[in-house]
Amino acid sequence: QQKVQQSPESLIVPEGGMASLNCTSSDRNVDYFWWYRQHSGKSPKMLMSIFSNGEKEEGRFTVHLNKASLHTSLHIRDSQPSDSALYLCAASGVRNNRIFFGDGTQLVVKP
């Protein structure tokens, strides 16, 4: 069964706008969440990670985590065309040697 669910499947935002992506895990054993970004034709690269309740900000990117609901969200402010990519959410637990990926959100930032 799918352990990590992402929404929406695709998202179009205007340049300069805010993009908000969501992710929820159905596995209560997870304790770490990851956001990977994959540009077209390239390999995924880790963008941000979070394991504590609350939020974490790095430049234009902010990640929120609610551990009680196992929900994380990624917000991109002042979106740029270069942010257009597939954003993959992943979750892992301390007992696992693997991480579980969602199917991704395809973000398009229109100039």
Place this chain on the structure above:
Amino acid sequence: EAAVTQSPRNKVAVTGGKVTLSCNQTNNHNNMYWYRQDTGHGLRLIHYSYGAGSTEKGDIPDGYKASRPSQENFSLILELATPSQTSVYFCASGASGGREQYFGPGTRLTVL
């Protein structure tokens, strides 16, 4: 920066043929992974390994075998390739404990 390389980068195979995809990492990571990614979709785990000599089945292992002869190398083997195995394959490495994974550049496999 972590370094994971894959070979070949592109491969065209015939149905029923044998295909071997190779992956090498210089990060000294214990864990290595093989994923496939179909157009516009997420990553599906095929096989993974905790260290030299070990292999574990992932979520979609049917039709694939894996081999981990050393800490650095991890291979994915398709003994009898089928058109349904046409995809992009990514190798990744990661430290123990299910933490950040570092991906190779991918191999585009086409089975005719």
